[in-house]
Every structure is written in structure tokens, then in C-alpha cells.
Amino acid sequence: xxxxxxxxxxxxxxxxxxxxxxxxxxxxxxxxxxxxxxxxxxxxxxxxxxxxxxxxxxxxxxxxxxxxxxxxxxxxxxxxxxxxxxxxxxxxxxxxxxxxxxxxxxxxxxxxxxxxxxxxxxxxxxxxxxxxxxxxxxxxxxxxxxxxxxxxxxxxxxxxxxxxxxxxxxxxxxxxxxxxxxxxxxxxxxxxxxxxxxxxxxxxxxxxxxxxxxxxxxxxxxxxxxxxxxxxxxxxxxxxxxxxxxxxxxxxxxxxxxxxxxxxxxxxxxxxxxxxxxxxxxxxxxxxxxxxxxxx
Amino acid sequence: xxxxxxxxxxxxxxxxxxxxxxxxxxxxxxxxxxxxxxxxxxxxxxxxxxxxxxxxxxxxxxxxxxxxxxxxxxxxxxxxxxxxxxxxxxxxxxxxxxxxxxxxxxxxxxxxxxxxxxxxxxxxxxxxxxxxxxxxxxxxxxxxxxxxxxxxxxxxxxxxxxxxxxxxxxxxxxxxxxxxxxxxxxxxxxxxxxxxxxxxxxxxxxxxxxxxxxxxxxxxxxxxxxxxxxxxxxxxxxxxxxxxxxxxxxxxxxxxxxxxxxxxxxxxxxxxxxxxxxxxxxxxxxxxxxxxxxxxxxxxxxxxxxxxxxxxxxxxxxxxxxxxxxxxxxxxxxxxxxxxxxxxxxxxxxxxxxxxxxxxxxxxxxxxxxxxxxxxxxxxxxxxxxxxxxxxxxxxxxxxxxxxxxxxxxxxxxxxxxxxxxxxxxxxxxxxxxxxxxxxxxxxxxxxxxxxxxxxxxxxx
Numbered sequence: 001x002x003x004x005x006x007x008x009x010x011x012x013x014x015x016x017x018x019x020x021x022x023x024x025x026x027x028x029x030x031x032x033x034x035x036x037x038x039x040x041x042x043x044x045x046x047x048x049x050x051x052x053x054x055x056x057x058x059x060x061x062x063x064x065x066x067x068x069x070x071x072x073x074x075x076x077x078x079x080x081x082x083x084x085x086x087x088x089x090x091x092x093x094x095x096x097x098x099x100x101x102x103x104x105x106x107x108x109x110x111x112x113x114x115x116x117x118x119x120x121x122x123x124x125x126x127x128x129x130x131x132x133x134x135x136x137x138x139x140x141x142x143x144x145x146x147x148x149x150x151x152x153x154x155x156x157x158x159x160x161x162x163x164x165x166x167x168x169x170x171x172x173x174x175x176x177x178x179x180x181x182x183x184x185x186x187x188x189x190x191x192x193x194x195x196x197x198x199x200x201x202x203x204x205x206x207x208x209x210x211x212x213x214x215x216x217x218x219x220x221x222x223x224x225x226x227x228x229x230x231x232x233x234x235x236x237x238x239x240x241x242x243x244x245x246x247x248x249x250x251x252x253x254x255x256x257x258x259x260x261x262x263x264x265x266x267x268x269x270x271x272x273x274x275x276x277x278x279x280x281x282x283x284x285x286x287x288x289x290x291x292x293x294x295x296x
Numbered sequence: 297x298x299x300x301x302x303x304x305x306x307x308x309x310x311x312x313x314x315x316x317x318x319x320x321x322x323x324x325x326x327x328x329x330x331x332x333x334x335x336x337x338x339x340x341x342x343x344x345x346x347x348x349x350x351x352x353x354x355x356x357x358x359x360x361x362x363x364x365x366x367x368x369x370x371x372x373x374x375x376x377x378x379x380x381x382x383x384x385x386x387x388x389x390x391x392x393x394x395x396x397x398x399x400x401x402x403x404x405x406x407x408x409x410x411x412x413x414x415x416x417x418x419x420x421x422x423x424x425x426x427x428x429x430x431x432x433x434x435x436x437x438x439x440x441x442x443x444x445x446x447x448x449x450x451x452x453x454x455x456x457x458x459x460x461x462x463x464x465x466x467x468x469x470x471x472x473x474x475x476x477x478x479x480x481x482x483x484x485x486x487x488x489x490x491x492x493x494x495x496x497x498x499x500x501x502x503x504x505x506x507x508x509x510x511x512x513x514x515x516x517x518x519x520x521x522x523x524x525x526x527x528x529x530x531x532x533x534x535x536x537x538x539x540x541x542x543x544x545x546x547x548x549x550x551x552x553x554x555x556x557x558x559x560x561x562x563x564x565x566x567x568x569x570x571x572x573x574x575x576x577x578x579x580x581x582x583x584x585x586x587x588x589x590x591x592x593x594x595x596x597x598x599x600x601x602x603x604x605x606x607x608x609x610x611x612x613x614x615x616x617x618x619x620x621x622x623x624x625x626x627x628x629x630x631x632x633x634x635x636x637x638x639x640x641x642x643x644x645x646x647x648x649x650x651x652x653x654x655x656x657x658x659x660x661x662x663x664x665x666x667x668x669x670x671x672x673x674x675x676x677x678x679x680x681x682x683x684x685x686x687x688x689x690x691x692x693x694x695x696x697x698x699x700x701x702x703x704x705x706x707x708x709x710x711x712x713x714x715x716x717x718x719x720x721x722x723x724x725x726x727x728x729x730x731x732x733x734x735x736x737x738x739x740x741x742x743x744x745x746x747x748x749x750x751x752x753x754x755x756x757x
Binding site: 190192193195196197198199200201202203206210211214215217294 | 361362363382383384388389390392393394396397398399400409410413414441443457458461
């Protein structure tokens with residue numbers, strides 16, 4: 001009995017916090033917009049009886065999903081989100097890998113401190129940190145003042161409200177998620193392997209590409225998924241740092257939901273986003289499993 | 297032990313060493329890991345660096361591999377200073393203690409790794425890898441990843457990988473440490489075999505003295521950054537040059553005392569009083585053919601040396617005899633000490649020294665001791681297998697009485713820990729020729745231990 005409960009608990013968790021909400025969102029996405037509260041119909045309450053349930057189910061349709069394909073705003077937003085997520089994942093990797101490498105090569109007594117420094121930003125609210133980037137990147141911001149002060153530029157750079165700012169924001173926010181798995185892969189790397197590579201005729205660079213890099217691959221894959229998946233649906237960063245031309249699906253979703261109060265379309269957007277995300281999530285889990293097997 | 301045409305380039309003044317350490321010093325901060333070390337290693341040698349952890353043996357090996365640079369001095373390989381040549385530019389390969397196999401590459405790719413760095417053509421690489429696989433009997437496992445093969449197989453992959461580039465010098469860092477005992481013994485012989493087949497010079501680092509003795513042509517015993525003794529395994533074992541070496545290699549009894557020179561050319565009647573009564577044919581010092589009264593040799597220098605060598609070989613074996621002989625007469629007690637012995641006393645070569653080593657114990661005779669040590673503190677290093685143990689008092693140059701405190705049963709042999717009357721402990725070993733149930737010596741037994749006049753090695757304290 002206790003055993004069954006133990007096994008059941010993660011499934012109950014999944015059911016309560018993922019499947020039930022998803023079913024609700026799916027239901028709304030199949031409804032129609034209505035000027036009511038809640039702002040969609042049809043509605044069905046348990047007291048209405050089974051006949052009403054049949055009618056309710058009959059009036060659900062895929063109209064909203066069809067609509068998503070008709071207006072090119074949506075698929076452009078999906079594509080643009082994918083592009084931004086991919087580029088920022090690559091940038092995060094470029095920035096994160098050397099940091100993780102440096103940490104793993106640092107003297108052992110320094111590593112906990114460095115790890116602490118990587119995690120430290122989580123102690124401040126995410127929103128506040130994104131706002132502070134606005135202060136840094138704006139035309140009168142710290143960055144422009146610094147650069148004009150140095151005489152490097154005469155006109156302030158327009159960074160805020162561009163895609164560049166979005167990349168900076170995403171890279172900054174998700175960097176720890178890239179660093180930590182890569183660091184943990186690199187830290188496990190036996191120094192003797194690098195010595196063996198050198199002993200067998202590699203110079204330092206070759207040893208890195210032939211030994212260190214392939215052996216940190218699991219960390220890289222994990223880090224990339226951990227950055228790519230949340231940044232695909234990112235809303236706060238593009239809406240605060242991005243410009244009017246920054247098209248991301250998270251922003252569209254927010255607008256549909258809060259500005260247009262079109263819950264069914266917003267839900268349809270969310271369902272499609274989830275379907276898109278399932279692909280990398282499954283890939284991620286598969287690569288994790290593979291890594292676990294290889295480690296045995 | 298007697299040599300035909302032996303491999304001994306270190307005795308040949310013409311031979312050119314492959315590796316020369318010349319006044320090499322290595323410091324890590326304040327710590328001196330290697331202290332002004334000079335050493336030659338010859339081509340085709342299987343050279344062992346032996347010592348406790350922290351003695352500098354690993355540092356020496358890492359300097360040979362190029363992972364450490366000496367603070368001072370030079371290291372010559374084939375006459376060329378390689379002290380500051382990076383590891384990837386020297387014709388030296390290393391087999392790592394942890395094997396350091398690349399986990400993401402198959403056995404085949406691991407072995408080919410070094411060859412590919414040399415930009416040889418594909419066919420040559422393939423041929424060489426196949427050859428290495430055959431040499432190490434790994435052909436069947438070529439496609440496997442390192443985590444899919446056993447520890448012994450991994451060890452062979454590591455060896456094949458380090459041999460693939462046909463290095464002039466192969467370094468082995470505790471190569472068998474991770475294997476269990478049986479596999480380790482097998483692998484030792486395999487290593488020797490491969491070393492012979494390839495003709496590569498091997499330098500092995502180990503803290504396992506048995507391993508060093510088994511595989512090596514010469515052993516360097518190290519301590520605190522210095523080499524204490526470099527010699528063949530036999531010499532290291534039989535003629536250690538210091539208490540440290542004697543104590544580090546194998547099991548040893550160390551009797552500390554003061555030397556007293558013995559007369560060089562006296563008649564054999566001049567015996568210490570404690571070795572008197574005797575069975576006529578128990579002559580531990582001589583080859584079996586020799587009759588007790590028959591002085592076949594005069595102890596000139598050559599004769600002494602020959603004698604000592606033989607005594608080393610046969611001594612322990614002969615000394616076992618008295619134990620097995622049922623004594624026809626009761627020993628020591630009934631005979632008055634002063635009474636002249638009817639039978640001849642044991643034959644003790646003259647010269648050498650006596651060592652007064654403990655209160656109430658007879659001085660031990662070491663005929664191979666240097667008389668010049670007279671009056672100096674010395675240590676007699678005595679291997680347990682050269683000490684016989686018997687219930688009846690045997691006839692031997694050195695006989696001590698005591699009580700068995702402990703018996704270490706090792707299957708083929710037993711080690712007896714005998715406490716002498718003054719409290720000191722001496723270890724004696726005997727082959728278990730009988731089943732254990734019929735063992736005639738057991739705990740708390742009063743026993744006699746004996747050893748020949750040349751069984752021990754006299755070392756200056």
C-alpha cells in the first residue's frame with residue numbers, strides 16, 4: 001500500500017499540476033469567445049446533467065486552430081520565437097562554456113565560491129534584474145554613458161527595445177542553466193585523460209577538441225535544452241527589453257489573453273506552443289537516458 | 297643465479313644509456329621531490345622505481361613523460377636533453393595508473409588515437425592497430441567501449457595504446473594496481489613477455505616490491521627524493537646496502553647491536569660457548585657433500601664469496617634439516633656447559649664480526665661482516681626464510697632460544713614470531729611440508745631458532 005502510494009505520488013503530481021490544467025486549456029481552446037464571465041462559451045457545470053454535457057461537447061470545435069493558420073501573425077511569431085530561442089541558446093553556450101570550463105579548471109578550493117557566484121543572481125527577483133537591464137541599456141543608460149564618456153561613440157546606441165536587448169536578456173537570465181550542467185560534466189573529467197592525449201601527441205588545443213569537448217557533450221546538450229525550452233515561450237524579456245518589432249509567441253499569447261480577452265485563441269496558441277515544445281523535451285529526456293546508460 | 301650471457305648493460309662500460317638523469321632536482325615550492333638525482337637507464341631494460349608513496353618515484357616518471365619540468369639538472373634521452381620538451385614531442389609514452397582510456401572512443405579508436413596524431417596514412421594505422429590488438433589479445437573487443445570490457449582488458453588496452461606509437465621508452469605508472477592478485481601475477485608475466493617481444497625500454501613505477509622484483513631487470517629503491525640503491529632484484533634482496541632497503545624489501549629481522557671483529561685466521565675450534573653439542577652431519581654452512589671435519593676450503597676471499605653465495609642459495613634449505621631430524625639424545629639441558637663436546641662443533645668461517653645485540657643473548661656471528669666495523673653500531677638484517685626453527689636445539693653458528701608467540705599461516709609457508717628471553721621478537725619461516733594438523737610447532741612452544749654465520753647482511757647503522 002505504501003509502495004503503491006510512493007509510486008503513485010509523482011503521477012498524482014503530474015495529473016494535478018499538468019494534465020488537469022492542460023485539459024482545461026485544451027477545452028478553452030476549443031470553445032468560442034463570448035462577452036461573458038468567463039469570456040468563452042459553451043459552459044458546462046456538473047449540475048447540468050448528461051444531456052447538457054453531450055450538447056456541450058458537440059459545440060466544441062477547432063475553429064481557433066484554423067484561425068491560427070489563417071492569420072500569418074501567429075506562425076511568424078512561432079518561427080521568430082524559434083529563431084530567437086535558437087540564437088540565444090547558441091549565444092548562451094558561447095558565453096557559458098568558457099565560464100564553466102574556467103570553473104572546472106579552477107583550484108578545488110575556489111570551486112564552491114565560483115558556483116555560489118553563478119547561483120547568486122537567483123536570490124534577486126527575476127523581474128528586478130530584467131528592469132535593471134533596462135537601466136543599463138537605455139539611451140541614457142549606464143552603457144551609453146560609459147561609452148560616450150570614453151569617447152568611443154558620439155551618439156547613444158539604440159540597444160534597448162531591439163532584438164539585441166532580448167538576446168542580452170535571455171543570455172543573462174539563462175546563463176546559470178547553461179553553466180551548471182556543463183560544469184558538472186567538466187568537473188568529472190579526469191585530468192589523466194588530457195595528459196594521456198598530450199602524451200599521445202596532441203597539443204593543448206587538439207586535446208581540448210578531441211577529449212574535453214566530446215566528454216562534456218552531455219552537459220552541453222542538457223544546458224542547451226534547459227535554455228532553449230523556457231526561452232521559446234519567454235514573455236517577460238521580450239516585452240520589457242524587446243521593441244515593437246520583436247515578435248515572440250509568449251508576447252502574442254499575453255496580448256491575446258489580457259488585451260484582447262480572447263481566451264480561446266490564447267489557449268490555442270498555448271496548446272500549439274506546448275506541442276512544439278514536446279519535441280525538444282522528448283529529445284532531451286532521451287539524451288539524458290543515454291548519458292545515464294553510458295555512465296554505467 | 298649463476299650467469300651465462302646475461303643481460304647486464306649496466307656492467308658494460310661500452311653500453312650507452314638510453315636515459316640519463318644528471319643532477320636532476322625538482323622542487324614544488326618548499327618541498328623537494330627529487331634531490332640532485334643521477335641515474336642511467338639502458339636500452340631494453342625493464343627498470344623499476346620502487347618506494348613508498350611520496351618518495352618521488354611518480355615525479356621522476358612524470359618528468360620522463362614531460363608533465364613536470366626539472367627545477368635543475370638535465371634529463372637526456374639518447375644523448376639529447378629532453379628536460380623541457382613538451383610531452384607530445386617526445387618519443388616516450390605512458391601507461392597511466394587509471395589507464396586514462398578515452399571513454400567516448402572504442403578500443404580500436406583508443407589504440408589508434410596516437411597514430412592518428414602523426415598523420416600516417418590510413419592503411420598503416422589500421423595495420424598497426426591490428427598488430428597491437430593481436431599482441432594484447434584484444435581483437436575480439438576492438439569495437440567495444442572501455443566501459444564494456446573488464447578491468448584486465450582495460451589494462452591491456454592501455455598498454456596497447458601506449459605501445460602503438462612504438463616509443464623508445466614506455467612508462468608504466470602502477471600498471472597493475474587495479475587488478476586482483478591472480479590477474480596481477482598473470483599480467484606481470486605478460487608484461488615481461490611483451491617487453492621482450494617489442495624490445496622497448498620499460499620504466500615501471502610501483503610501491504609493490506614483489507611486482508618490482510618479478511618484472512624488473514633492475515630496481516631503484518627510492519626514499520625522500522633520493523635513490524637509495526639501484527641493483528638487480530637479487531642484489532637488492534640479498535645484499536641491501538642500507539637498513540632502509542632491507543626493511544622496505546620483503547620481511548626482515550633487524551638485530552641492532554655493536555660489532556666486534558672476529559679473528560680472521562683462527563682454527564674453527566674457537567667457538568662461542570653456546571654452540572657445542574651437535575649431531576655430526578648437521579652442517580648448515582656447507583654443501584651437503586662436505587664432511588664436518590674435512591676442511592675442504594681455506595677461506596680466501598674468492599672461496600668466501602663462493603661459499604657465501606652457495607650458503608645463500610642452499611643455506612635456508614639445509615637449515616631446515618635439523619628440525620626434521622629426530623634428536624637421538626636430549627638436547628642442551630643434560631649436558632654440562634663446560635664439558636668438552638665429543639662431536640665437532642659447527643663449522644664457522646673465520647673472520648667477520650660478532651654482534652653484541654641484546655642483554656642476555658649470545659652475540660650473533662656474521663662471518664660476512666666487515667671487521668673494520670669493530671666497535672661500531674651495526675644492524676644485522678636477517679630474512680625470516682634464512683632463519684630455521686626447531687624444537688630441538690640444532691647445531692648452527694647462531695642459535696637462540698625462545699617461545700612461539702604467533703604463527704602466520706600463509707599456506708605454503710608459515711612465519712613464526714618467536715620471542716626471545718630478553719623480549720625481542722625474531723621471525724622465522726618454514727615451509728609447510730606437513731599438513732597443518734601434524735605441525736609439530738605451535739603457540740607457546742619453546743623453540744630454537746638458528747641461522748648460519750652468513751645468513752644475515754651486516755649494515756652500518
